[in-house]
Amino acid sequence: MYQNLLSYINQHTTMPLTSVEIGLIEAAFQPKKLRKKQYFLQEGDVSKYAGFIVKGAMRQYSVDERGVEHIVHLYIENYWANDRESSIMLTPSKYNIDAWEDTDLLIVTRADMLDLIDKIPALVKMIRSMDERNAIANQRRLSSTISNTAEKRYEEFAENHPQFIQRFPQHLIASFLGITKETLSRIRKQSIK
Amino acid sequence: MYQNLLSYINQHTTMPLTSVEIGLIEAAFQPKKLRKKQYFLQEGDVSKYAGFIVKGAMRQYSVDERGVEHIVHLYIENYWANDRESSIMLTPSKYNIDAWEDTDLLIVTRADMLDLIDKIPALVKMIRSMDERNAIANQRRLSSTISNTAEKRYEEFAENHPQFIQRFPQHLIASFLGITKETLSRIRKQSIK
DNA sequence: GCAAACCGTTGACAAATGTCAACGGTTTTT
DNA sequence: AAAAACCGTTGACATTTGTCAACGGTTTGC
Numbered sequence: 001m002y003q004n005l006l007s008y009i010n011q012h013t014t015m016p017l018t019s020v021e022i023g024l025i026e027a028a029f030q031p032k033k034l035r036k037k038q039y040f041l042q043e044g045d046v047s048k049y050a051g052f053i054v055k056g057a058m059r060q061y062s063v064d065e066r067g068v069e070h071i072v073h074l075y076i077e078n079y080w081a082n083d084r085e086s087s088i089m090l091t092p093s094k095y096n097i098d099a100w101e102d103t104d105l106l107i108v109t110r111a112d113m114l115d116l117i118d119k120i121p122a123l124v125k126m127i128r129s130m131d132e133r134n135a136i137a138n139q140r141r142l143s144s145t146i147s148n149t150a151e152k153r154y155e156e157f158a159e160n161h162p163q164f165i166q167r168f169p170q171h172l173i174a175s176f177l178g179i180t181k182e183t184l185s186r187i188r189k190q191s192i193k
Numbered sequence: 194m195y196q197n198l199l200s201y202i203n204q205h206t207t208m209p210l211t212s213v214e215i216g217l218i219e220a221a222f223q224p225k226k227l228r229k230k231q232y233f234l235q236e237g238d239v240s241k242y243a244g245f246i247v248k249g250a251m252r253q254y255s256v257d258e259r260g261v262e263h264i265v266h267l268y269i270e271n272y273w274a275n276d277r278e279s280s281i282m283l284t285p286s287k288y289n290i291d292a293w294e295d296t297d298l299l300i301v302t303r304a305d306m307l308d309l310i311d312k313i314p315a316l317v318k319m320i321r322s323m324d325e326r327n328a329i330a331n332q333r334r335l336s337s338t339i340s341n342t343a344e345k346r347y348e349e350f351a352e353n354h355p356q357f358i359q360r361f362p363q364h365l366i367a368s369f370l371g372i373t374k375e376t377l378s379r380i381r382k383q384s385i386k
Numbered sequence: 387g388c389a390a391a392c393c394g395t396t397g398a399c400a401a402a403t404g405t406c407a408a409c410g411g412t413t414t415t416t
Numbered sequence: 417a418a419a420a421a422c423c424g425t426t427g428a429c430a431t432t433t434g435t436c437a438a439c440g441g442t443t444t445g446c
Contacts (some may be wrong), residue, residue, distance in 0.1 A: 062243060070340040074333070086330045106221030124317060131324035136278045138331040143340050146371030147255060147263040169393065183433055185395055362423065376403055378425055404431070414421070
C-alpha cells in the first residue's frame with residue numbers, strides 16, 4: 001500500500017529515506033478507499049486531507065449557476081488530489097472532488113504534513129520540487145488556454161497526456177479543456193480527415 | 194533599494210531577519226534598471242535571473258505564428274518576474290518579459306537563490322508560502338478561464354486587481370484575459386448600461 | 387435479463403468572439 | 417511644432433463555439 005508513496009517520495013528527493021523516516025510517514029498517512037462516485041471533498045466543506053492516489057482515478061470540478069460541471073483537474077495514480085486554497089486558507093471549497101473509478105488513497109492532514117516536513121529534511125526538497133513542477137504545469141496549461149484554439153488545445157493535451165485520454169470519457173476531457181462535448185466531438189471528426 | 198525586498202521577505206516569514214542574513218541577501222541580489230520596452234528575457238534565451246520588482250511594471254507574453262502577442266503575466270511592485278520553467282529546466286524560454294514602464298529590479302540567479310535558502314532558514318518558509326499563494330492564484334485564474342464567459346472574467350479581474358486596470362492599457366488586459374481588445378471594448382460598453 | 391443510465395455523435399440554429407478596416411483623440415518622439 | 421506611434425472605439429462581417437433535441441450503441445445496476 002505505501003510502496004507507491006515511498007517510491008514517489010524517493011523519486012523527488014536526493015537522499016533515500018531512513019527506516020525511521022518511513023515509519024513516521026506510514027504513521028501520518030492513513031489508507032482510504034473510495035467507490036466510484038464517492039466524494040473526497042464536497043463544495044462548501046473545508047478540505048481536511050490531501051490524498052495521494054495509489055490506485056484509481058478522480059476528478060475535481062465546480063458546478064456553475066446553471067448546474068453545469070467544469071472539470072478543473074483530473075487525477076490518476078501518483079497524483080495528489082486536494083483543493084489547496086481551501087486546505088491552506090481554511091475556507092469552504094468551491095469545488096467537488098470525487099472518485100471516477102474505485103480508488104485507493106493515502107490521506108494526510110495539513111498539520112501532519114507540516115509536521116512531517118519539519119522532521120524529515122528530505123521532504124522540504126520534495127515539496128519544493130513538487131511545487132515547481134506544479135507551477136510549470138499550471139503555466140503551460142494557462143498559456144495554452146488563453147493562446148490556442150480549442151482544436152490546438154486538444155491536440156496538445158492528447159499528445160502530452162495520452163493516459164488521460166484513455167482513462168476518462170470524452171465529455172470530461174472536453175470540460176477539462178473548457179469546451180462542450182459536442183465541440184470536442186466535431187473537432188475530433190475534423191482532424192481525422 | 195533593498196528596503197522593499199526585505200520587508201517583502203519579513204512579511205512572508207515568521208522570524209525577522211538577522212543583520213547577517215540581510216548582508217547575505219544584499220550580496221546575492223543585484224540592482225538592475227530597465228527602460229520602458231527593454232527586455233528582461235527574450236524568447237529563445239534561457240532565463241538566468243529572477244527579478245523582484247522594486248518599482249515599475251512589466252509583462253510576460255508569448256508571440257504566436259501570426260505574430261500576435263498573448264500576455265500571460267502582468268507584474269508591478271513586489272512581484273517576481275521570471276519564467277520558472279526555463280530557469281528550472283534550463284530550457285530556452287517560449288516567452289518574452291519586458292518593461293512596460295521604467296523599472297527598478299533586484300535580480301538573483303537560481304544558484305544564488307538556492308544557496309540563500311540553504312543558509313537562511315526563514316527563506317524556506319517564504320518560498321513555500323510564495324509557492325502556495327502562487328498555486329492558489331493560478332488555480333483561480335485557470336478555473337475562471339475555463340468556466341466563465343469573457344464578461345464575467347473581466348468583472349472578476351477588475352474587482353480583484355484594480356491596480357492592474359489602472360496601470361496597464363486595455364489591450365493588454367484583454368490579451369491577459371484571452372480576448373481581443375475589440376471584444377473587451379464592447380464588453381465594457383455593454384456593462385456600463 | 388431487462389430497464390436505466392451513460393456516452394458519443396449529428397443536425398439546425400443561436401450566441402459569443404474574432405477579424406479587418408477605419409476614425410479621432412491622445413501621447414511620444416524627433 | 418510637426419510627425420509618428422499608440423489607444424480605444426465602432427461597424428460590417430466571418431468564424432468559432434454553444435445550445436438543444438434526438439439517435440443508437442454501450443455499459444451498469446438491480
